[in-house]
Amino acid sequence: MAYEKELQVAQLAVARAAILTKAVFHEKAKGTVSKDDKSPVTIGDFGAQALIIAAIKHNFPSDEVVGEEEASSLREQKDLSSTIWNLVKDVKLDDPESDALLGGPIRSEAEMLDIIDMGNSAGGNKGRIWALDPIDGTKGFLRGGQYAVCLALIVDGDVKVGVLGCPNLPIDDREPLTEDMGAAASDAEGKGVLFSAVLGQGATSQPLTRRGASTDSTGVRPIHVSKISDVSEAVMCESVEPGHSSKGDNALIAEKLGITRKPVQMDSQAKYGSVARGAGDLYLRLPVRKDYIEKIWDHAAGDLIVREAGGQVTDVAGNRLNFGLGRTLTENKGVIAAPANVHAQVLKAVQEVLNSK
Numbered sequence: 404m405a406y407e408k409e410l411q412v413a414q415l416a417v418a419r420a421a422i423l424t425k426a427v428f429h430e431k432a433k434g435t436v437s438k439d440d441k442s443p444v445t446i447g448d449f450g451a452q453a454l455i456i457a458a459i460k461h462n463f464p465s466d467e468v469v470g471e472e473e474a475s476s477l478r479e480q481k482d483l484s485s486t487i488w489n490l491v492k493d494v495k496l497d498d499p500e501s502d503a504l505l506g507g508p509i510r511s512e513a514e515m516l517d518i519i520d521m522g523n524s525a526g527g528n529k530g531r532i533w534a535l536d537p538i539d540g541t542k543g544f545l546r547g548g549q550y551a552v553c554l555a556l557i558v559d560g561d562v563k564v565g566v567l568g569c570p571n572l573p574i575d576d577r578e579p580l581t582e583d584m585g586a587a588a589s590d591a592e593g594k595g596v597l598f599s600a601v602l603g604q605g606a607t608s609q610p611l612t613r614r615g616a617s618t619d620s621t622g623v624r625p626i627h628v629s630k631i632s633d634v635s636e637a638v639m640c641e642s643v644e645p646g647h648s649s650k651g652d653n654a655l656i657a658e659k660l661g662i663t664r665k666p667v668q669m670d671s672q673a674k675y676g677s678v679a680r681g682a683g684d685l686y687l688r689l690p691v692r693k694d695y696i697e698k699i700w701d702h703a704a705g706d707l708i709v710r711e712a713g714g715q716v717t718d719v720a721g722n723r724l725n726f727g728l729g730r731t732l733t734e735n736k737g738v739i740a741a742p743a744n745v746h747a748q749v750l751k752a753v754q755e756v757l758n759s760k
């Protein structure tokens with residue numbers, strides 16, 4: 404099957420990076436990482452980016468990476484850099500065979516910094532380019548709520564493989580979303596899901612942990628968007644941060660569509676995963692600031708996973724997201740993800756609300 408190895412590498416790399424992010428969160432909880440509230444994000448972001456790029460470059464040396472982070476600031480903060488290195492050097496998957504597939508450990512702190520800087524591709528519509536968000540939903544991560552480790556392979560401008568590791572979402576696809584989904588999630592059993600898709604091959608979910616190249620594939624389930632026919636019954640997912648997506652517009656659109664349920668707020672591409680598995684029905688992200696341009700790493704994996712699960716993803720003009728224009732989605736404003744059968748109806752309501760402003 405096409406992109407089999409890419410999918411396997413992406414899944415294992417995301418799973419390994421998610422282990423690091425969880426370790427950082429637990430260190431933070433113990434107070435050993437830093438008293439500075441922001442540093443757990445920095446540590447997790449840089450560490451996860453290093454681990455994932457190392458795995459990509461080991462398996463596909465000539466591929467490029469568009470990564471959210473670059474290491475120049477880190478090179479000047481020796482203490483932070485060595486804290487990250489101390490975590491990164493010890494992170495392993497349960498299964499040695501899978502670790503070996505990812506290329507074994509990074510050899511030194513200096514090499515780690517160089518690897519982080521390999522995420523500097525300009526993007527574009529030629530060749531093989533991975534889009535990486537090591538910790539998407541940084542605010543959710545800090546809170547112990549929803550965040551995602553996101554990786555997608557874009558070939559000649561088209562997303563071919565997408566993987567989302569969501570450590571704080573329930574494993575069970577049928578578990579309904581709750582209003583406090585975005586608040587601190589317990590780290591209890593039953594949490595941590597990996598969403599994956601390959602273009603033309605459908606979308607799946609599986610537990611994020613206890614998996615490896617040598618284990619069988621039990622736990623891998625095909626996922627589908629909800630079978631909603633009456634859009635007034637929809638559960639809408641939206642950002643937590645009011646600055647990232649317009650809550651006021653969402654409320655007006657919901658009213659127009661007759662939706663009475665309160666929206667579920669959660670950070671990160673966990674929203675795309677939730678729509679893809681039918682736990683939520685719609686994801687609306689309407690621009691707050693006209694000048695904000697969305698980043699490809701915030702959408703590439705989620706876009707493919709929702710589409711392969713039977714959904715449609717467009718901007719507010721009804722156009723597909725264009726991942727072939729560089730590091731940002733320069734031609735798109737806003738995002739509407741919905742089951743294919745109701746997408747046009749939702750888009751119409753979105754446009755009516757935006758045009759009436």
Ligand SMILES: Nc1ncnc2c1ncn2[C@@H]1O[C@H](COP(=O)(O)OS(=O)(=O)O)[C@@H](OP(=O)(O)O)[C@H]1O
Binds near residue numbers: 646670691
């Ligand atoms: N002004 C504005 N408008 C839209 N989007 C923005 C804006 N500013 C930032 N970002 C990006 O939003 C990413 C997080 O989006 P979420 O939907 O997860 O956010 S949240 O629930 O609103 O926090 C977030 O990703 P992370 O930085 O990885 O968390 C940013 O890339």
Ligand SMILES: [Mg+2]
Binds near residue numbers: 536539540700
């Ligand atoms: Mg992000």
